[in-house]
Amino acid sequence: MPRTRERQRTGVLVLSLSVVALTVALLQTAVVPVLGVMAEQLDVSAVAVSWAVTANLLAAAAATPLIGRLADLYNKKHVLLGVLVVVLAGSLLAAVTSSLPLLILARVLQGASFALYPICVAILRAELQPRQVVRALAVLSGMLGFGGGVGLVVTGLLMSGSAGYHRVFWLTTAFTVLVMALVVWVVPTRAGDGDGGIDWVGALGLAVGLTAVLLAITQGSTWGWRTPATWGCLASGLLVLAGWWRWERRRTHPLVSIAMLTRPAMLLTNVATVFVGMGLYFGFLGLTLFVQMPREVTGYGFSATVLQSSVVFLLPGALTGFVTATSSGWIIDRYGPRPVLMTGALTGVAGFVMLALAHSATWQVIVAGALTNAYISLAYGALPALVVSEAGPGETGIATGINAIARTVGSSIAAAVVAVLLGHVSARTGLPSEATFVVIFFAGAGTAALATLLIALTRTRTKRTESVAAQVDSRAMQHEWG
Structure with a gap:
């Protein structure tokens, strides 16, 4: 009975922290489909409203490493709740304001949400038995990748008809309140385990x-x-x-151990994470915009509304990501993070190549989108296992914080590349050509291939083996937890 209760407690903790991780993805992607609506309803230019995304990314880059370090040094539950309070303030402000400067300020506050993920990782490492950590991290991180698709789908459902953009932020407000209640109820209180100060x-x-x-x-x-x-x-x-x-x-x-950061396995894993972050945006942005292109004007696309693109084209991929995320822990436990990440990346290559070469039928886009979502979920599940294996117990928060920043950098680069490519429009239609989207999808395939190569090099160049404890933990997980 005590063993059963321990498994239940572990499952509840992992599930609750996975919901916390969903907050990050929801706040990051839910705004993207409504930028045009925001510009129209605020009566500002598209360039001006793009700062709602830019300010969020900049705040995340500035705050995440510091908050990750705070989680290593101090009570992780208190740090987590403090970040959620800031995020809640940002969501409330965005929900009630009709001023662009205040909306940008709200998005700056919401940028603190990026730090939720590394704090959750640090909590799992502190609270779970070593044999349980890898599988728990895979589920947590896979849910983060799945959440990106969920954000786009939910936004499409909310924005049917002539709805105002404020309802998106009311959703994030309610979701943040739910997450805070979960943290108060489920997450135990424990002092930090890091050395030194800030x-x-x-x-x-x-x-x-x-x-x-x-x-x-x-x-x-x-x-x-x-x-x-x-x-x-x-x-x-x-x-x-x-x-x-x-x-x-x-x-x-x-703040960050340079020795840790420059270990070949850590360095190459973080660079691979940049490419995975790029693939996330090449997939979500490219696919969303492609299906919304008016076929009667451009000769390609599906003339989909925001609602149609969410339900018909994005929802199947999101469901695939969910299944992959929830099973990624078992897969990584059985085969190890490197083979899983490389297999996932090759799946991503196949999905992006299919998007580039076969996208005239609805089923083709749906299948390709499912493959790319599976790639993102598997990659997000495997990467933290590699990062945590290289970090000491008091370095988990900052190490995963830096890894989260690597994803942010990758997403920012991909968003900039997509913006440049889509800026080249046809003189006849005033819209991007089909070749532009082909380039975007091939770029996604390229980043997935580079991620595969880097992880392969991580194994061959470092000759770094797991500790004896880690090897025992990995084998034990085949018989424990779930």
């Missing part, structure tokens, strides 16, 4: 450097890629990050 100079340097680089990436298509503003922002950000790197190397208790 490197405030390092936190500021990392925030400034990442913000400047991401600002150049996200606004380059608006400012112009050859303008002094873009290059100045990029160069200054890289310069600050170089100075931050030197500072961190000399610190006894740095």
Whole structure:
């Protein structure tokens, strides 16, 4: 009986933290389909309203590493609730305001949600037996990838007819309240396990450097890629990050352990994560916009409304992602994170290539979308297992925080690439050509292939083996938990 109760407690904790992780994806993707509606209802330009996305990404890049470090040092439940309070304030503000500056401020506050994921990872590592952690992380992370599709589908359902964009933020408000209740009820209270204090100079340097680089990436298509503003922002950000790197190397208790960050397995995994983040946006943005193209005008697409694109084209992929996410723990436990990630990435290659070459029939797009969703869910499930295996117990929050930033950087790069490609429109229709979407989908296939290659190199170049404890834990998981 005690063993049964322990399994139930573990299952409830993992399920609850998976719901917390869904908050990140929901807040990130739910806004994208309604940017045009927001611009119309606020009576502003599309460029101006794009800051609702840009500001969110910049805030995430600035805050996530610091909050991850706080979760390593202090009571993780309290840090998690503090972040949720900030997110709730942002959702409420966005739900009631009709001012663009206040909406952007609300999205800055919601940017703190990106830190929820690394805190959840740190909680799982602190609360579960070692043999349970890998499977739990896979489920948690897979749900994060699945949540991206859910955000798009739910938004499509909410925005049927002439609905206002505010209802999207009322949804995020209600969801955040639910998540807070789960955290209060389920997550145990435990002191932090990290050493040292907070490197405030390092936190500021990392925030400034990442913000400047991401600002150049996200606004380059608006400012112009050859303008002094873009290059100045990029160069200054890289310069600050170089100075931050030197500072961190000399610190006894740095914000981020450079030794940890430069381990070949950790470094290549984070670079692979950038490519996975790019694939997420190439898939979601490319597919969503493609099916909405008016076929009678362009000769391609499906003339789908927001509701139709969500229910007909995105929902099957989201359901595939859900099934993959919930089973990814068992799969990774059985075969290991590297083979699963490489298999998932190859599945993504197949899905993106199918989107590029066979997209004239509805079933073709649905099948290809299901393959790409399976890839994202498997990748999001396997990557954290690789990251956590390289991090010490007191480094889990910051290590997974940096990994989350790698996804953010990848998504930002992909969004910028898509914006540039879609900016080239046909003189006859005023819309992008079919070849533009083919390039986007092939770019998704390329990023998935590069992720596969990097993970393969991680195994062959490092010759780093798991600890004896990790090997025992991996074998034990075949007989424990579920």
